[in-house]
Amino acid sequence: MELPIKKAIKEETKKEVKFKVENNDHLKTKMMSEKGYATDCNNALKKNSSNKSVPLCNLNNLQLRFLCPSDLLEVRALCRNWFPIDYPYTWYEEITSNPRFYSLAAIYEGVIIGLIVAEIKPYSKLNKGDKNILSSCFSKTSSVAYMLSLGVSEDHRRNGIATLLLDNLVSHLTAPENRDCKALFLHVLTTNKPAIRFYEHRNFRLHNFLPYYYSIKGTRRDGFTYVLYLNGGHPPWGL
Ligand SMILES: CC(C)(COP(=O)(O)OP(=O)(O)OC[C@H]1O[C@@H](n2cnc3c(N)ncnc32)[C@H](O)[C@@H]1OP(=O)(O)O)[C@@H](O)C(=O)NCCC(=O)NCCS
Numbered sequence: 001m002e003l004p005i006k007k008a009i010k011e012e013t014k015k016e017v018k019f020k021v022e023n024n025d026h027l028k029t030k031m032m033s034e035k036g037y038a039t040d041c042n043n044a045l046k047k048n049s050s051n052k053s054v055p056l057c058n059l060n061n062l063q064l065r066f067l068c069p070s071d072l073l074e075v076r077a078l079c080r081n082w083f084p085i086d087y088p089y090t091w092y093e094e095i096t097s098n099p100r101f102y103s104l105a106a107i108y109e110g111v112i113i114g115l116i117v118a119e120i121k122p123y124s125k126l127n128k129g130d131k132n133i134l135s136s137c138f139s140k141t142s143s144v145a146y147m148l149s150l151g152v153s154e155d156h157r158r159n160g161i162a163t164l165l166l167d168n169l170v171s172h173l174t175a176p177e178n179r180d181c182k183a184l185f186l187h188v189l190t191t192n193k194p195a196i197r198f199y200e201h202r203n204f205r206l207h208n209f210l211p212y213y214y215s216i217k218g219t220r221r222d223g224f225t226y227v228l229y230l231n232g233g234h235p236p237w238g239l
Pocket residue numbers: 053054055056057082083150151152153156157158159160161162163164186187188189192194195197198199201
């Protein structure tokens with residue numbers, strides 16, 4: 001049976017979708033899209049609420065919605081707090097207003113407490129260093145998604161918020177209209193143990209070591225590329 005929220009995506013008319021997770025009274029989530037469509041959070045919630053080891057979030061009134069231009073300053077303050085990297089102002093303008101980005105925020109009591117930002121790119125447009133993510137058997141028309149950002153406010157960590165945001169993104173990337181998207185990849189500092197643990201526990205695999213990839217306050221720092229294969233995507237044989 002079609003989930004009510006999927007119906008809402010198809011109709012693309014409802015501005016707001018409310019649902020309550022069955023068998024879990026304390027877990028109520030409201031999804032709202034300011035771009036006129038809703039994302040499939042229902043699957044993510046059901047999947048996680050049945051997994052005892054990941055209790056998911058137990059916050060009442062948690063809302064998921066897409067970022068909009070008026071979020072810019074709030075998002076910038078959060079990112080400055082979460083990440084050691086200084087992004088230019090234009091980066092914040094882009095992720096809060098350009099529809100090419102899938103920029104989803106978790107809102108609690110009217111405040112952004114988590115966000116995930118990703119974009120789908122043609123595989124042919126990737127930088128040289130990322131080009132060997134996919135096996136050469138995939139056509140030149142394949143695409144991949146790049147995760148630019150994932151963060152949760154310190155007070156709300158280890159409540160399943162990042163899992164919820166990631167599951168939502170993966171649901172979007174595995175929807176029929178995105179079947180050409182064969183992988184989701186990201187870069188992470190080699191020293192960021194909580195994030196690496198998070199990705200490894202969610203089936204991302206280490207793809208590449210990137211010496212001196214980051215420039216942080218004038219110092220070069222190493223990075224890793226992590227990849228989650230989707231829609232039948234796989235790495236070159238032997239990797
Ligand atoms: C990495 C990060 C996004 C994870 O966010 P989070 O919301 O804490 O993630 P989750 O709660 O979904 O999962 C984290 C862990 O908490 C556990 N957890 C979830 N709910 C829990 C609960 N109620 N009690 C105890 N543990 C819980 C999960 O099982 C998970 O453990 P695992 O990774 O070993 O499987 C967060 O630490 C962060 O924002 N870090 C700073 C920014 C950053 O480095 N981002 C990544 C850049 S590449």
